[in-house]
Amino acid sequence: MKRMRSDPPRRLRAALLSLLLFSSPVQATLTVFACEPEWADLVHRLLPDARIDVATHARQDPHHIEARPSLIAALRRADLAVCTGASLESGWLPMLQQRAANPRVQTGEPGLFLAADHVQLIDAQPGFISPFAGDVHPEGNPHLHLDPERLARVGQALSSRLKQLLPERADEIAARHDDWQRQWAERMRQWRAQAAPLRAMPVVVQHGTFAYLWRWIGVTPLADLEPRPGIPPAPRHLQAVLDRTRAAAPVAIVTALHQDPQPARWLARQLPGQPPVLRLPATVTGVPGSQDDPGPAPDLDRLFSHLLTALVEAHARQPSNPDGKRPEPADTPPAGAP
Amino acid sequence: MNRAGRRPVLLPALMALPLMAPLAAAPAGSAPVPPPPVAGALPHETGTTAVAPLAPAPMVAPSAGATSTGAAPVPPPSAPSPNTIRLAQRAFSDATAASGYRMNAGSPWQLGLVLDVGATSRELALGMRQQGLGLGHSDISAQGGLGRHLDARITLAAHHHHDELEAHLEELWVQSRLLPHGLSLRLGRMASGLSPLNEQHPHADDFAERPLAWRAFLGGHWFDDGLRLGWTAPTRHYVQAGMEVFRGRQLIQSATPATGHHRAATGVLWLRSGGDLGMAHSWQASVGWLYNRRVATEDAHHHHHGHGADDGHDHAGHLHAHGAAFSGRRLWLAEINWKWAPEGNNHRQQLRLHGAWVRVTGLTPATPRREHHDAGVLSLVWRFRPDGEVGVRHERLQVQMPHNDHFHPGRLRETALMLAWKPSHRQALRLQFSRQHDAVSIVPTHRSVMLHYVIGFGAHEAHAF
Numbered sequence: 073m074k075r076m077r078s079d080p081p082r083r084l085r086a087a088l089l090s091l092l093l094f095s096s097p098v099q100a101t102l103t104v105f106a107c108e109p110e111w112a113d114l115v116h117r118l119l120p121d122a123r124i125d126v127a128t129h130a131r132q133d134p135h136h137i138e139a140r141p142s143l144i145a146a147l148r149r150a151d152l153a154v155c156t157g158a159s160l161e162s163g164w165l166p167m168l169q170q171r172a173a174n175p176r177v178q179t180g181e182p183g184l185f186l187a188a189d190h191v192q193l194i195d196a197q198p199g200f201i202s203p204f205a206g207d208v209h210p211e212g213n214p215h216l217h218l219d220p221e222r223l224a225r226v227g228q229a230l231s232s233r234l235k236q237l238l239p240e241r242a243d244e245i246a247a248r249h250d251d252w253q254r255q256w257a258e259r260m261r262q263w264r265a266q267a268a269p270l271r272a273m274p275v276v277v278q279h280g281t282f283a284y285l286w287r288w289i290g291v292t293p294l295a296d297l298e299p300r301p302g303i304p305p306a307p308r309h310l311q312a313v314l315d316r317t318r319a320a321a322p323v324a325i326v327t328a329l330h331q332d333p334q335p336a337r338w339l340a341r342q343l344p345g346q347p348p349v350l351r352l353p354a355t356v357t358g359v360p361g362s363q364d365d366p367g368p369a370p371d372l373d374r375l376f377s378h379l380l381t382a383l384v385e386a387h388a389r390q391p392s393n394p395d396g397k398r399p400e401p402a403d404t405p406p407a408g409a410p
Numbered sequence: 411m412n413r414a415g416r417r418p419v420l421l422p423a424l425m426a427l428p429l430m431a432p433l434a435a436a437p438a439g440s441a442p443v444p445p446p447p448v449a450g451a452l453p454h455e456t457g458t459t460a461v462a463p464l465a466p467a468p469m470v471a472p473s474a475g476a477t478s479t480g481a482a483p484v485p486p487p488s489a490p491s492p493n494t495i496r497l498a499q500r501a502f503s504d505a506t507a508a509s510g511y512r513m514n515a516g517s518p519w520q521l522g523l524v525l526d527v528g529a530t531s532r533e534l535a536l537g538m539r540q541q542g543l544g545l546g547h548s549d550i551s552a553q554g555g556l557g558r559h560l561d562a563r564i565t566l567a568a569h570h571h572h573d574e575l576e577a578h579l580e581e582l583w584v585q586s587r588l589l590p591h592g593l594s595l596r597l598g599r600m601a602s603g604l605s606p607l608n609e610q611h612p613h614a615d616d617f618a619e620r621p622l623a624w625r626a627f628l629g630g631h632w633f634d635d636g637l638r639l640g641w642t643a644p645t646r647h648y649v650q651a652g653m654e655v656f657r658g659r660q661l662i663q664s665a666t667p668a669t670g671h672h673r674a675a676t677g678v679l680w681l682r683s684g685g686d687l688g689m690a691h692s693w694q695a696s697v698g699w700l701y702n703r704r705v706a707t708e709d710a711h712h713h714h715h716g717h718g719a720d721d722g723h724d725h726a727g728h729l730h731a732h733g734a735a736f737s738g739r740r741l742w743l744a745e746i747n748w749k750w751a752p753e754g755n756n757h758r759q760q761l762r763l764h765g766a767w768v769r770v771t772g773l774t775p776a777t778p779r780r781e782h783h784d785a786g787v788l789s790l791v792w793r794f795r796p797d798g799e800v801g802v803r804h805e806r807l808q809v810q811m812p813h814n815d816h817f818h819p820g821r822l823r824e825t826a827l828m829l830a831w832k833p834s835h836r837q838a839l840r841l842q843f844s845r846q847h848d849a850v851s852i853v854p855t856h857r858s859v860m861l862h863y864v865i866g867f868g869a870h871e872a873h874a875f
Contacts (some may be wrong), residue, residue, distance in 0.1 A: 129689075129754070131753045131754065131755055132753070132754050132755045132756075132757075133755060133757040133758075135757070136756060136757035136835070137756075138749075138756060138874070138875050139872060139874055139875055140684065140686070140692045140694070140749075140875045141647075141648035141682075141683070141684025141685055141686075141692070141693075141694050141875060142648060142684070142685050142686040142692065144642065144648050144650075144684075145642075145645065145646060145647060145648040145649075145685070148592060148642050148643075148644055148648075149644050162869075162872075163835070163872055164872060166517070166872055167872035167874055170561070170585070170594075171642065171650070172592075172642055173589065173592045173593060173594040173640065173641075173642045174592065174642075175587065175588035175589065175590060178517075178587045178588065179516065179517045179518075179555070180516050180517070180555070180558060181588075189497075190497075191497075192497065203834070203836040203837060203865055203866060203867055204834075204837075206834055207834065207835075300834075302796075302834050302835070303797070303833050303834050304795070304796050304797055304833075330755055330757075330758075332758055332796070
């Protein structure tokens with residue numbers, strides 16, 4: 073878990089506070105607990121002076137976090153918790169809420185903001201979920217932050233919530249939100265243009281991490297290496313995927329940074345054409361205000377740029393069509409097939 | 411968090427009605443959300459304290475082609491999907507929030523069932539699993555909110571003991587949600603917070619049997635009737651202090667007449683702390699103290715453990731504890747958990763270290779202080795892939811067994827090696843080899859092999875540390 077601003081020692085802070093109390097009024101701000109880095113970045117855009125603790129990072133699988141003591145302490149001091157919902161954090165957030173004993177961030181209170189409450193999700197699966205089906209989310213696919221349009225909607229809802237919690241700064245938050253929406257709409261236009269050649273590109277994926285991104289750019293994955301979420305792919309399933317994708321010649325195999333690349337690499341070696349295995353960050357890799365290396369996606373804008381650039385490069389690098397056009401699958405003889 | 415003063419609910423409810431119509435008519439599937447208008451004020455941003463139109467912009471586009479993704483043609487409107495209903499509830503909730511009325515207050519109710527079925531070659535001394543095929547600690551539980559201010563939980567547990575299915579009520583508590591300053595109050599039947607491991611259900615353990623210290627002094631998993639007051643400090647490092655008062659009937663099931671009448675017979679105090687070291691390491695340490703006024707009868711002791719061959723009792727393997735097998739007036743417990751995962755990604759690989767030390771003093775009212783029970787455990791578990799773990803555990807027990815007017819020492823060592831396959835967090839298949847040795851006055855089980863399978867349905871148990 074990363075802190076975003078350095079924390080002066082307590083005594084010094086108390087002294088500063090008492091000094092400030094007798095001088096000009098301190099601008100009210102919030103201490104925010106962000107479950108995932110994408111929400112930390114969104115909060116930072118709307119309220120740059122918020123003190124943000126991020127619970128996870130791009131190299132961790134957010135489904136399997138444990139409710140460890142550092143997260144309990146971070147939630148204890150939060151005024152607002154911003155999380156995805158849709159059962160993504162159901163394995164650890166309720167335990168954190170119980171142990172932190174912070175009345176502000178309990179379920180149903182204004183201090184808990186769940187992004188999934190404000191947008192429509194895909195692949196909802198209500199009804200009985202067998203324990204052999206993996207980590208199925210009945211509400212739908214929770215990785216909604218990878219759709220720029222849903223992200224805009226969440227940004228709108230989040231700015232409303234921030235205004236509800238800090239009414240004295242509502243105008244300022246509204247102005248920042250409008251700025252961000254304007255920039256975001258402009259970026260979306262650029263990304264749509266950049267992603268135009270990717271439409272109907274064949275890819276193999278692992279888990280539904282990027283499902284919203286595929287829908288936004290018009291790609292239908294050929295196969296999923298991990299159809300039962302959270303359960304590592306079995307050899308029999310890998311063989312079935314190989315058989316199905318051999319003729320279709322996928323452009324790339326896309327996995328997330330926190331996933332084990334071994335199954336993807338195995339498949340790439342077996343396929344004719346040896347498509348590249350792209351290990352892409354599923355979320356923002358940077359923590360604003362931190363001194364660490366921010367990685368390839370320091371914020372939301374550059375996350376989408378990075379993802380689209382990687383996909384466009386893979387698409388352009390196909391050996392059989394330097395001009396970027398896809399051959400029909402029937403025209404491609406399966407090279408190296410037995 | 412300033413809210414406007416109390417307003418009637420009716421007015422915001424009426425204003426929210428126009429919202430419901432477009433949402434109910436929305437198609438059940440795939441239209442992505444269009445970007446909100448960029449320029450100008452959005453309809454609901456009229457001010458900070460006005461109650462009136464807090465109607466957010468429509469969340470689902472009406473069908474006509476505002477999408478750029480080339481998604482399939484939108485199907486005709488049908489009955490609202492669960493998604494749409496949820497969004498409508500949220501819109502209503504947002505619209506009425508400023509009036510102080512909150513819909514969907516509290517946590518939703520969730521039901522869970524865990525079954526633990528195992529086969530054991532030989533029952534361990536002080537063991538919880540019976541020989542042969544049997545149900546290990548299985549339970550069914552429901553947890554949710556009772557309005558805004560309370561959370562509640564009920565758990566019924568069952569296990570096999572000598573081919574008889576024994577069931578008991580394990581948890582039935584209500585807990586505060588909104589107390590200030592990090593306080594929390596829990597009332598009812600609950601697992602004691604004396605140690606983090608004690609709060610965990612046995613089917614979630616890393617090994618097939620609880621450590622000896624818990625089996626000997628706490629009946630495996632000590633739950634009791636009473637109240638708990640907890641406090642989480644607002645510090646950078648996690649610090650939690652807790653105090654509990656219990657009836658003590660679950661700890662000492664049959665007490666002497668002189669001590670059995672106490673209504674609040676057991677008190678517990680504990681302190682926990684923990685934190686992270688970098689991205690990869692995390693730890694938690696806790697100390698606990700238990701004060702117990704109930705003195706177990708001698709019959710209880712005879713029931714719990716044999717006295718060796720000279721007594722003519724053959725209690726080999728029949729050391730099944732209901733409540734504490736060995737008890738005293740005061741119990742001290744120190745526990746540490748240390749976990750390491752490369753880059754903090756505990757799903758792929760993780761190393762877990764667990765250690766605890768327990769001492770019980772004040773064995774009977776007349777006992778000199780230096781007579782005590784001791785137990786210690788150290789275990790190491792390595793998750794080498796997302797679905798596989800291997801672990802080793804070593805433990806020691808030293809007790810003073812009362813016999814008429816004197817004590818004679820008892821001792822036991824146990825070593826276990828386990829291999830587990832966990833394809834998801836709902837299932838575990840574990841093979842464990844256990845060996846009890848260096849025993850004095852307790853009949854050890856020299857070798858035991860256990861194979862057990864745990865499967866969970868419904869709401870899965872939260873990943874406590």
